[in-house]
Amino acid sequence: MSDILFHYYRVNPTTWFYLSSLLSIALFFKFNRLWSMRNLDLLGLILLAPGLLAVEYGGYKASTAAQHLGFIWIFAVSAAFLVRMLFDSLMVRRPLLEPNLTVGGLVFLGISLLVFLLANVITTRPQRDDLAGAKSASRLEAGDAEVDVGQLERLGPGYPLLFLLPQISTQRIFTPDADASGADSPEGAQRIVHETTARVMAILSQLAIVAGMVVIGWRHFGNARLGIAAAVLYLLLPYTAIMTGRVDHALPGSLIIWAIACYRRPLISGFLLGLASGTIYYPIFLLPLWCSFYWERGIRRFALGIASALILLVVALWFTSPNAAVFVGQLRQMFGWIFPNEVSLEGFWSLPANDAVFRLPVLVAYIALIATLAIWPSPKNMGTLMSCTAAVLLGCQFWKAHNGGLFMAWYMPVLLLVVFRPNLENRVALTVLDAEWFPKKRRQPPPALVDAA
Numbered sequence: 207m208s209d210i211l212f213h214y215y216r217v218n219p220t221t222w223f224y225l226s227s228l229l230s231i232a233l234f235f236k237f238n239r240l241w242s243m244r245n246l247d248l249l250g251l252i253l254l255a256p257g258l259l260a261v262e263y264g265g266y267k268a269s270t271a272a273q274h275l276g277f278i279w280i281f282a283v284s285a286a287f288l289v290r291m292l293f294d295s296l297m298v299r300r301p302l303l304e305p306n307l308t309v310g311g312l313v314f315l316g317i318s319l320l321v322f323l324l325a326n327v328i329t330t331r332p333q334r335d336d337l338a339g340a341k342s343a344s345r346l347e348a349g350d351a352e353v354d355v356g357q358l359e360r361l362g363p364g365y366p367l368l369f370l371l372p373q374i375s376t377q378r379i380f381t382p383d384a385d386a387s388g389a390d391s392p393e394g395a396q397r398i399v400h401e402t403t404a405r406v407m408a409i410l411s412q413l414a415i416v417a418g419m420v421v422i423g424w425r426h427f428g429n430a431r432l433g434i435a436a437a438v439l440y441l442l443l444p445y446t447a448i449m450t451g452r453v454d455h456a457l458p459g460s461l462i463i464w465a466i467a468c469y470r471r472p473l474i475s476g477f478l479l480g481l482a483s484g485t486i487y488y489p490i491f492l493l494p495l496w497c498s499f500y501w502e503r504g505i506r507r508f509a510l511g512i513a514s515a516l517i518l519l520v521v522a523l524w525f526t527s528p529n530a531a532v533f534v535g536q537l538r539q540m541f542g543w544i545f546p547n548e549v550s551l552e553g554f555w556s557l558p559a560n561d562a563v564f565r566l567p568v569l570v571a572y573i574a575l576i577a578t579l580a581i582w583p584s585p586k587n588m589g590t591l592m593s594c595t596a597a598v599l600l601g602c603q604f605w606k607a608h609n610g611g612l613f614m615a616w617y618m619p620v621l622l623l624v625v626f627r628p629n630l631e632n633r634v635a636l637t638v639l640d641a642e643w644f645p646k647k648r649r650q651p652p653p654a655l656v657d658a659a
Contacts, residue, residue: 216326216377217377217447218377219259219262219377219378219444219447219448220259222377222444222447223255223256223259223444226442226443226444226447227252227255229442230248230251230252230439230442231248231252232306233305233306233307233312233435233438233439233442234248234305234306234435234439235248235306236303239303242303243297244303244625247290247625250283250286250287250290251439251443251622253279253283254280254283254284254443254445254614255443255444255445256276256279257275257276257277257278257279257280257283257611258276258280258444258445258448258612259276259444260272260273260275260276260279261273261276261277261280261553261612262276262378262448263276264276266378270557270558270559273557274554274557274559274560277553277554277557277611278554280611280612281554281603281604281611284600284603284604284611285604287596287600287621288597288600288601291593291594291596291597291600291621291624292593292594292597294589294593294624295583295589295590295593295594298629298631300627300628300629302429302628304431304432304435305431305435305438309430309431309434312431312434312435312438313434315438316416316434316437316438316441319438319441319442320412320413320416320441323376323412323441323446323447323450324409324412324413324450326376326377326447326450326451327374327376327405327408327409327412327450327451328405328409330374330375330376330451331401332372332373332374332401332404357369357535357539358535358538358539358542358543358544358549359544359548359549359550360550361539361608362487362549362606362607362608363486363487363488363539363540363541363542363544364454364485364486364487364539364540365484365485365486365519365539365540366523366536366539366540367522367523367526368453368454368457368485368486370400371400371403371404371407371453371454372397372400372401372404373404373451373452373453373454374401374404374405374408374450374451374452375448375449375451375452376447376448376449376450376451377447377448378448404451404453405451407453407457408450408451408452408453408456408457410460411453411456411457411459411460412450412456412460414460414463414464415437415440415456415459415460415463415615415619416437416440416441418460418463418464418466418467418619419433419436419437419440419463419619419622419623420433420434420437421433421467422463422466422467422623423435423436423623423626425467426467426469426588426630426633427626427627427628427630428628429628432626432627432628433623433626435626436619436622436623436625436626439622440618440619440622443618445614445615445618446615446618449612449614449615452615454486454613455613455614455615455616456615457485457486458482458485458486458488458489458615458616459615459616459617459618459619461478461479461481461482461485461489462478462479462482462489462492462595462599462616462619462620463619463620464478465478465479465482466591466592466595466620466623469499469588469591470638470639472500472504472505472507472508472511472639473507473508473510473511474511475496475508475511476496476507476508476509476510476511476512476514476515477511477512477514477515478511478515479492479493479496479511479512479515480511480512480513480514480515480516480519481515481519483512483515483516484515484516484519484520484540485519486616487540487541487542488599488602488606488616489599489616490542491572491576491598491602492595492598492599493512494576494577494579494580495576495579495580495586495591495594495595495598496508496591496595497509497580498579498580498581498584498586499585499586499590499591499635500635500639501635502585502634502635502636503635503636503639503641503642504635504639504642506642507642519540520537520540523536523537523540546565546566546569546605546607547562547566549607549608550607550608551565551607551608552607552608552609553606553607553608553609553610553611553612554610554611555607555610565605565607568604568605569605572601572602572604572605575597575598575601576598576601579594579597579598585634585635585636586634586635587630587631587632587633587634588630588633588634588638589624589627589629589630589631589633592620592623592624592627593624595617595620596617596620596621596624599616599617599620600617600621603617
């Protein structure tokens with residue numbers, strides 16, 4: 207960016223936290239209604255950033271105390287938002303609280319933020335710690351089955367080809383040493399291909415998230431200004447500035463947001479959720495909730511979409527696997543076939559002050575939450591579907607073995623739309639979806655009963 211803008215220097219994440227927080231308050235805080243839920247939601251979003259910065263600071267300085275404090279901070283704020291999403295359906299009165307800026311100003315600000323954020327993705331070079339996971343996963347391309355055996359334990363569940371891409375963190379408090387492999391070597395040339403692929407996928411995913419939020423506000427909320435406001439607030443968050451280039455964060459979030467945007471087309475929504483589940487595994491816990499929403503109408507189309515996406519991903523693995531042993535290992539990783547106590551822990555559960563055994567009751571409570579949301583409330587409307595989707599994705603952060611709590615792009619766009627959404631009680635599957643492809647035939651009464659009537 208310094209080659210384009212004279213004496214331009216990238217903003218430090220801590221400085222961006224102060225600036226974006228003040229701008230968010232100026233744009234979205236309702237000064238005439240101090241105790242409105244909108245203001246509390248905005249303060250909660252701002253409070254997520256200190257924990258994120260503490261985790262990064264502790265990781266660079268090798269300070270487990272700072273990391274521990276950061277994860278506890280993130281988990282505490284996330285737990286408050288989890289309760290908020292679970293009780294969102296009970297908030298029947300939802301007054302229209304529009305942002306403190308006109309539509310034209312919001313669009314200009316959103317485009318400006320998007321240009322700078324995506325420019326950071328293009329100009330940022332992955333550092334040595336960003337390439338650690340990609341280097342480990344790239345050994346699969348050589349057909350090393352012994353390496354593949356432990357990949358699920360080291361990297362966690364997800365689509366194996368996704369782990370080949372480097373992690374591009376666009377803003378850092380500190381800058382670690384750069385990777386020393388040259389571009390002239392075969393390894394360097396392969397790395398350039400992976401970096402370019404990661405940049406393109408990250409840019410497209412972020413564009414899809416912003417576009418999906420605007421489309422939901424326009425098509426389903428009946429107010430494009432609400433969708434634009436939610437998208438601008440997403441771009442203002444310090445988390446978005448730091449993790450703009452992380453494909454494993456943005457890609458599942460884009461698929462989920464467009465599954466909601468296409469909820470009137472169960473086949474498309476199922477296909478997108480199937481891609482999200484196959485890509486990063488954890489969205490698979492959304493399926494009971496979404497099946498409950500489509501149960502009265504659209505369940506067969508939704509299930510067909512999910513099956514089509516998963517079959518497509520499995521076939522792609524088959525053609526890219528060098529041998530059958532590697533294919534089986536990659537299939538295990540894609541579907542998370544591993545006991546919870548066998549996976550390598552990172553982040554909160556790996557800290558010495560935390561006992562990993564307590565992760566198991568958290569997982570049990572999460573499964574109980576999924577089962578409850580599949581049954582209650584019934585029937586589900588679009589507002590319930592959105593808030594419960596955010597709750598399920600928030601809940602998996604508490605037991606996720608690899609840096610749980612940091613993957614905010616999975617749920618943040620949906621959560622922001624819930625914050626801005628109007629009343630959607632009339633958007634249930636029976637009223638908004640087309641008839642089934644093959645509707646069930648109702649049993650006709652016997653002729654004698656008809657004559658008697």
